[in-house]
Amino acid sequence: MTRARRLAAVLFLCGVVGGSVADRGTRVPEPYRDGEYWVLAGDFHVHSFFGDGVLPPWELRREARRRGLDVIALTNHNHQASVVIDRWTFSLAGSRAGSFLAGDASDVLVMPGQEITAGRYHLIGVGIANTVDWTQTAAGAIAAVHAQGGAAIAAHPTRWYWDAYDPRALAGLDGAEVAHPLAHGNEELRDELIEFYERLRGAHPSAAPIGSSDFHVRAPIGLYRTYIFARERSAQGVVEAIRSGRTVAYDSTGHAFGDSSLVQMAERRRRHDATRPAASSWSASASAVAVLLGLAGLILL
């Protein structure tokens, strides 16, 4: 190995080790309660590896914890393979393998879900144990989600998807995504998401506003998040809160959607989160740069 390659290898290793050290500065978020509610920060639209996301479920847990999320839903397209894997890795939590895979982020609630992907609608089913058939109508899929005790959320309901949501479907929906990376910097799409949500509220006044990252490769998990006001800190508590409309979401302009009293609680939670010391972003970035440069050096030198 030439001297230059050795330097590149050292740079790569320093980057990985440095990144690990930098990451230790992240404080574990404590459960947050306001009055009668647990105020949970959630992302209900997350894709994982063993799907078309790049991170495996156990790393999504860690990333969720790092980004101050209390609950995520694994929602791959029309299958739940990653849910099965998450359950298996989580069951190892007591073992040495498990402590690597899931143990240090076991406080994040990972809910089973599915992005029911049909031609003219995408529907998030949160808290469902079995895959929902995508070949049915939106109304049929919503009913199937409810039959499993889950919550049905319209995913990125831009104009393209509106026709699929007939009055029966609108009456059945529990919520809709009003904040989504699709609408980031795109006023037209942002207006379409809001218009759909207002139509939904016309049919279903307690419809839950939802903010999601739709994480695949980029758009960090929790970029847009939903604040849930749950009576119990459990999957059932989260579903009950969504179906009762007790959520708040913020869009890219900082506008809050949800009941005004809940918005005030969400604001208090956000102020509380702002006091959390985060891992140093510059040292994390520097480590990532070192890794990329080190690998480039190993290729080129």
Next chain:
Amino acid sequence: MSPDLRVMLSPSSAYRALAPQAAGTTLRAALARPVLVAVVIGCALAISATGRITIGLALSSILCWSFAPALQMLTGARMLTPRTGDLGPAARMDLWFMGHAPWSLWMLASAAILTWSPGATRLEVFVVASALIPAVWTGIITCAFCRVVQQAPVRSAVRRAIAHQAVTLAVVVAYLFLVARPWVRLLEMARL
């Protein structure tokens, strides 16, 4: 200049110079490049997704995405099978994986762009579209491999390179169809 960079910049002359030197390559030595490719893919995707890297995150991502270089070995199996000459499978595999540089550098550059560009923009479309560059470049390298290492005639080398690219593309599309179900949306658009 590394052999990988030499192959990237001048595939035919690089393979002509490197092929004789590769004759004694052991299997263990030949695995170094596929492992490097797995590390590149794993780390690049981990950084793109989180903006950071840790030992655990790197290991998890490398483990999950190691199927990519493994698939490359499968799709390139015909290239690795000795037909003429005295280069064994290990030497051929080492020479074959020397052509990884365009894709690996594209992954690293994409990771840097996606991680440190502002906000959720249309940049993803640009990054995906730019994949055409390493795809075409790899086709040229594959053709040179077939001509020099496989000692195939020019036309045969071009056919093999095209066939390999087609098989690789088919595998990628099959994977996407399996995990993202885009055919559902395509069907609907076709009906419209």
